[in-house]
Amino acid sequence: MTAKEVVEAYSIALSKGDIPTAFSHFSPNAKWHQPGNHQYAGTKTGLEAIGKMLGDMMGATQGSLVIKPAGAMMVNGNLVSFPVHFSGKIGDKTVDMKGNDLFEVVDGKIVQVWLFSEDQAAEDVFWN
Known part of the structure; x- marks a missing residue:
């Protein structure tokens, strides 16, 4: 599988709530x-x-x-950039913003994931 296919398979499994399948696309020592x-x-x-x-x-x-997903996945070698939209609620606090997830894929497994938020300060308030 290409890096993009690995991230797509992970994303599809995650969207269905199939965590075991989603995690099967990760290296055991992923970061x-x-x-x-x-x-x-x-x-x-x-x-x-x-x-x-x-x-x-x-x-x-x-x-x-x-x-x-909030746009097309973009690939540069073994890196896959995935624009996302995320939302959630904790009590009376809500989060509703765009982000970008960056995946590094090696030998068909996700080895690293970096997340980026449109408004990190607002996200910090949400999770605290």
Whole structure:
């Protein structure tokens, strides 16, 4: 599979809520770089740490966190840039903004993910 096909397969599985299939596209030692200054920010290494962070985020938003494609995936070698739109609600706080997810794919597996937010300060307020 090409880098783009790997990220597409991950995205499709994630959109269906099929976490085991989504995570099957990751290297066991993958790194997830979550930006910002909030409880989930920082680099998570390995599927267990990444899965815990994502599960905690879904729990905090009571399942309201939605991430949807916001444009075409763009490829440069083994890097795939994926524009997204994300939204969610925690109590009376909401987040609704664009972002960009950057994936590095090596030997058919996602090895690193970097996330970028349209308004990091607003996202920090949301998650804190």
